[in-house]
Amino acid sequence: MTVTPVKPTLQDIAEQAGVSTATVSRVLNDRPGVNDDTRSEVLRVAKEIGYVPSITARGLATDRTYNLGFVTYKRDPQPISSYHLNIIEGIDQAARESGCHVITTYVKREDMTDLSNFSMFREQRVDGLILAGPALKTSFIMGLYNSHLPIVLLDNLLSGLEIDAVVCDNRAGTYSITSHLIEAHNLRRLVFLSGPSHWFSSKERREGYEHAMREIDQKPEVFYMPDTTMNTGYDTTRDALKLFPDLEGIVAVNDASALGAIRALKDHGLDVPHDTAVVGFDNVTWGPLNEPALTTVRMFKREMGFQAARRLIDIIERSAPRGFQLRLGTELIIRESCGCPREASEPFYTDFGS
Amino acid sequence: MTVTPVKPTLQDIAEQAGVSTATVSRVLNDRPGVNDDTRSEVLRVAKEIGYVPSITARGLATDRTYNLGFVTYKRDPQPISSYHLNIIEGIDQAARESGCHVITTYVKREDMTDLSNFSMFREQRVDGLILAGPALKTSFIMGLYNSHLPIVLLDNLLSGLEIDAVVCDNRAGTYSITSHLIEAHNLRRLVFLSGPSHWFSSKERREGYEHAMREIDQKPEVFYMPDTTMNTGYDTTRDALKLFPDLEGIVAVNDASALGAIRALKDHGLDVPHDTAVVGFDNVTWGPLNEPALTTVRMFKREMGFQAARRLIDIIERSAPRGFQLRLGTELIIRESCGCPREASEPFYTDFGS
DNA sequence: AAAATGATTGTAAGCGTTTACATCAGTTAT
DNA sequence: ATAACTGATGTAAACGCTTACAATCATTTT
Numbered sequence: 188m189t190v191t192p193v194k195p196t197l198q199d200i201a202e203q204a205g206v207s208t209a210t211v212s213r214v215l216n217d218r219p220g221v222n223d224d225t226r227s228e229v230l231r232v233a234k235e236i237g238y239v240p241s242i243t244a245r246g247l248a249t250d251r252t253y254n255l256g257f258v259t260y261k262r263d264p265q266p267i268s269s270y271h272l273n274i275i276e277g278i279d280q281a282a283r284e285s286g287c288h289v290i291t292t293y294v295k296r297e298d299m300t301d302l303s304n305f306s307m308f309r310e311q312r313v314d315g316l317i318l319a320g321p322a323l324k325t326s327f328i329m330g331l332y333n334s335h336l337p338i339v340l341l342d343n344l345l346s347g348l349e350i351d352a353v354v355c356d357n358r359a360g361t362y363s364i365t366s367h368l369i370e371a372h373n374l375r376r377l378v379f380l381s382g383p384s385h386w387f388s389s390k391e392r393r394e395g396y397e398h399a400m401r402e403i404d405q406k407p408e409v410f411y412m413p414d415t416t417m418n419t420g421y422d423t424t425r426d427a428l429k430l431f432p433d434l435e436g437i438v439a440v441n442d443a444s445a446l447g448a449i450r451a452l453k454d455h456g457l458d459v460p461h462d463t464a465v466v467g468f469d470n471v472t473w474g475p476l477n478e479p480a481l482t483t484v485r486m487f488k489r490e491m492g493f494q495a496a497r498r499l500i501d502i503i504e505r506s507a508p509r510g511f512q513l514r515l516g517t518e519l520i521i522r523e524s525c526g527c528p529r530e531a532s533e534p535f536y537t538d539f540g541s
Numbered sequence: 542m543t544v545t546p547v548k549p550t551l552q553d554i555a556e557q558a559g560v561s562t563a564t565v566s567r568v569l570n571d572r573p574g575v576n577d578d579t580r581s582e583v584l585r586v587a588k589e590i591g592y593v594p595s596i597t598a599r600g601l602a603t604d605r606t607y608n609l610g611f612v613t614y615k616r617d618p619q620p621i622s623s624y625h626l627n628i629i630e631g632i633d634q635a636a637r638e639s640g641c642h643v644i645t646t647y648v649k650r651e652d653m654t655d656l657s658n659f660s661m662f663r664e665q666r667v668d669g670l671i672l673a674g675p676a677l678k679t680s681f682i683m684g685l686y687n688s689h690l691p692i693v694l695l696d697n698l699l700s701g702l703e704i705d706a707v708v709c710d711n712r713a714g715t716y717s718i719t720s721h722l723i724e725a726h727n728l729r730r731l732v733f734l735s736g737p738s739h740w741f742s743s744k745e746r747r748e749g750y751e752h753a754m755r756e757i758d759q760k761p762e763v764f765y766m767p768d769t770t771m772n773t774g775y776d777t778t779r780d781a782l783k784l785f786p787d788l789e790g791i792v793a794v795n796d797a798s799a800l801g802a803i804r805a806l807k808d809h810g811l812d813v814p815h816d817t818a819v820v821g822f823d824n825v826t827w828g829p830l831n832e833p834a835l836t837t838v839r840m841f842k843r844e845m846g847f848q849a850a851r852r853l854i855d856i857i858e859r860s861a862p863r864g865f866q867l868r869l870g871t872e873l874i875i876r877e878s879c880g881c882p883r884e885a886s887e888p889f890y891t892d893f894g895s
Numbered sequence: 896a897a898a899a900t901g902a903t904t905g906t907a908a909g910c911g912t913t914t915a916c917a918t919c920a921g922t923t924a925t
Numbered sequence: 926a927t928a929a930c931t932g933a934t935g936t937a938a939a940c941g942c943t944t945a946c947a948a949t950c951a952t953t954t955t
Contacts, residue, residue: 196941207905212943222903242665243600244941247910252597254608254644266826267630269623276621279647288644288666290608293633311596312642417889446830447889472620473827476800535771535801550911561935566913576933598911601940 195236204232215240253287255499256313260322261293265416270469270488274319274341277492285500287314299327302334315499317341317492321386322414337502341495342486344387349510351502353495357388357468360484360517361395364466365438367482367519369403372526374435374464378408378427380448382415382440389415389440392468396438415440420447428455434463436525442467442474442483449477449524460526470520475535479523487515549590558586569594607641609853610667614676615647619770624823624842628673628695631846639854641668653681656688669853671695671846675740676768691856695849696840698741703864705856707849711742711822714838714871715749718820719792721836721873723757726880728789728818732762732781734802736769736794743769743794746822750792769794774801782809788817790879796821796828796837803831803878814880824874830889833877841869 197215201208206225213221214229221229232238246252257278261267275291282289290313298304315337318328325345331338332350340352361379368374379396382389397407410427412419420439424447427434437452439445445467449459457463459479467474467483474481494513501507521527551569555562560579567575568583575583586592600606611632615621629645636643644667652658659681669691672682679699685692686704694706715733722728733750736743751761764781766773774793778801781788791806793799799821803813811817813833821828821837828835848867855861875881 194941197943198941208942209906209944210904213904216943220903225903239665241601241941243597243606244910245943246597247595247601247912248941248943250910261630267626269626269826272621272623272626275645276615276647279645288646290642291629291633291645292642293630311593421889450830450889472623473830476827476831478832535775535804548911551913552911562912563914563936564934567934570913574933579933595911598940599913601942602911602913604940 194241195238196241197238199236200229200232200238203236204229251314251503252312254313255282255287255289255496256316257289257291257319258316258323259291259293259319261295262322262414263295267293269471271319273488274492274495277489277494278317278496279492281493281496281500285504287500289496294323294327299324302327302330314503315339317495317499318343321382321388337499339495339499339502341491342388344512351498351509351511353491353498353513353515354388355486355491355515355517357391357517358395358398360468360486360519361392361438362399363395363517363519364468364482364484364525365396365399366402367521368436368438368464368466368525369399372436372460372464375403375405376431376433376435377405377438378410378431378434378436380420380423380427380437380439380444381409381411383413384411392440412440412444415444417443417447417450420444421451422447424448424451425455428452436464437466439465439467442469442471442481445481445483445524446473446477449479449481460524464526465524467524474520475522477524480529482522482525482527483520485518485520487517491515548595549592550595551592553590554583554586554592557590558583605668605857606666608667609636609641609643609850610670611643611645611673612670612677613645613647613673615649616676616768617649621647622674623825625673627842628846628849631843631848632671632850633846635847635850635854639858641854643850648677648681653678656681656684668857669693671849671853672697673849675736675742691853693849693853693856695845696742698866705852705863705865707845707852707867707869708742709840709845709869709871711745711871712749712752714822714840714873715746715792716753717749717871717873718822718836718838718879719750719753720756721875722790722792722818722820722879723753726790726814726818729757729759730785730787730789731759731792732764732785732788732790734774734777734781734791734793734798735763735765737767738765746794766794766798769798771797771801771804774798775805776801778802778805779809782806790818791820793819793821796823796825796835799835799837799878800827800831803833803835814878818880819878821878828874829876831878834883836876836879836881837874839872839874841871845869 319341400407470485673695754761824839
């Protein structure tokens with residue numbers, strides 16, 4: 188059947204349809220100024236010979252790659268965070284809708300020191316970049332920004348810069364979940380487990396917590412952690428317990444550290460949520476599986492990814508004005524770790540179902 | 542500083558070094574037959590003007606994209622499985638080592654019906670494809686295979702075909718974990734929760750279980766599930782309980798369904814592992830956090846991804862002979878859900894840490 | 896009837912590489 | 926001294942598209 192698996196080109200269509208390559212190109216790109224009969228004939232031939240455009244050739248001619256880059260951080264030996272999975276899903280969809288594909292890469296700390304390590308990427312592979320997460324170095328981001336490659340930040344923001352970003356309303360999120368602990372469960376002595384103070388989302392989340400605390404004239408107590416992993420959440424909770432033995436609740440900057448906190452409290456002989464409430468932020472898929480099921484703030488990661496990609500494509504294709512910041516809302520997910528009664532159980536949308 | 546952000550080309554190097562583009566190309570590709578002085582001068586100029594090759598142009602000339610595709614299945618509304626994360630990590634690394642990048646995409650059921658839906662990918666975007674997981678349709682894979690695009694399967698195998706694959710030793714894995722239940726915990730009445738019977742890994746895993754059961758002259762009891770999610774594991778376990786009220790243990794085809802099984806047993810008033818043992822396969826990151834911590838079989842996913850990518854690159858670059866099958870070993874991870882005592886706790890390498 | 900307009904199509908020059916082939920200057924062999 | 930080789934380099938044609946510009950022809954306008 189496929190004796191000569193030689194790919195048909197624009198040229199071939201042109202010959203068989205008896206027109207020039209220019210016309211074929213116009214038809215294939217839906218450009219105006221082609222007679223309807225010609226158009227349909229070209230389309231027919233294209234279909235008949237199974238034509239597929241060469242993205243490479245098109246790329247060379249138009250100075251594009253039709254690829255979007257998704258860059259995020261990886262800390263050895265931790266695995267890549269599943270946090271990104273939903274984001275990628277959104278990015279992938281938006282990309283498809285515009286005929287783009289997504290190249291994903293995971294940079295380590297050392298990869299960020301010199302941009303030229305990253306040059307294959309930066310210079311040639313993609314039309315633009317989505318940079319996700321708080322752990323990417325500012326100097327790294329700035330370098331990219333200065334290179335004039337279109338970039339959009341996701342769940343991060345560099346203040347004072349005309350740099351596009353999509354984030355969620357971190358402040359409102361922690362404010363509402365902290366308020367929930369205060370109002371629904373009558374708790375007051377709450378501490379906040381924060382990520383590094385210069386991380387954008389940590390900072391905003393802390394502010395939401397502080398705001399809620401001040402409303403009841405309670406002094407905010409913040410623990411800054413070097414990272415926001417479960418292990419660190421565990422360790423930091425032990426510290427917190429020493430300083431505040433009468434702790435009533437922990438507001439964690441993310442779910443991972445919240446889960447660590449719960450472990451630490453349990454190991455310390457405390458009951459969660461009876462003795463101490465714990466809440467997180469992120470709504471990881473394991474949340475409902477934990478005992479107690481984790482109360483948390485959901486961020487719409489899929490949507491964030493989608494919007495970030497959309498934005499990036501706008502910049503690339505329409506050279507849209509830069510410096511947009513899109514802030515998405517959040518949703519309070521009440522489960523048990525705050526002290527609420529168990530609800531009818533939700534289906535398990537775990538992300539490891541194969 | 543960057544007044545004219547115009548990318549230097551081969552041409553520019555050639556002019557400044559006073560040689561032809563052919564020579565520059567030879568130098569840049571480490572080809573022999575260039576005088577040492579010329580070579581170093583070219584290199585110097587290239588560095589000085591900050592030259593970076595255009596992968597697109599090179600691609601057009603060499604008929605390559607220097608991109609690898611990673612394709613896997615996504616079932617709405619389930620999120621993308623974190624199962625892939627470790628695999629991707631391995632792929633990414635191997636790709637980098639060969640100057641390639643990885644384009645990831647998630648196909649849905651309907652995307653697989655017609656290969657031309659997938660054509661952008663198939664024909665132009667990548668030099669080869671890694672197809673992961675058991676849920677990709679055989680017709681889809683066959684279509685790709687027949688298109689002469691280099692592909693390698695991961696955690697899947699199409700028998701009777703000269704198609705490259707990297708898999709793990711599923712049989713040995715379930716055999717050893719089933720034997721563990723039998724020998725260490727003296728259990729006999731064990732059922733197997735299987736994925737669809739035509740899924741490669743499910744089939745092999747079932748065989749390992751059956752082998753162990755036959756060794757003790759016990760009739761294997763297999764439940765075929767339509768998928769291997771936690772929800773389905775939950776439901777199927779309820780069914781199993783009806784048929785076999787005196788069940789002593791469940792060997793699940795993967796961790797997700799094992800976790801669902803544990804839930805179902807608990808909801809049924811049974812204690813795991815005291816009344817019923819449960820074991821999984823995969824070693825997902827949630828395993829150690831579950832109560833009881835999950836006993837399972839570890840597959841070296843990172844390594845599998847790495848090897849698959851390596852293989853693919855070999856095929857692409859050296860047109861290595863086709864039809865290799867690489868089978869990696871597994872590792873028994875003993876935790877509590879089989880009935881073993883709690884060990885000193887491992888660090889939490891969750892995959893949701895920030 | 897000449898000129899202007901507009902719609903359709905073609906021509907050909909890129910885009911930045913690679914590479915088959917040609918060239919040229921030294922060597923070495925005759 | 927000529928022929929034959931070698932090693933280093935250059936020439937120019939691809940690769941498969943896009944697109945500025947030119948050309949053609951049928952209508953309209955004057």
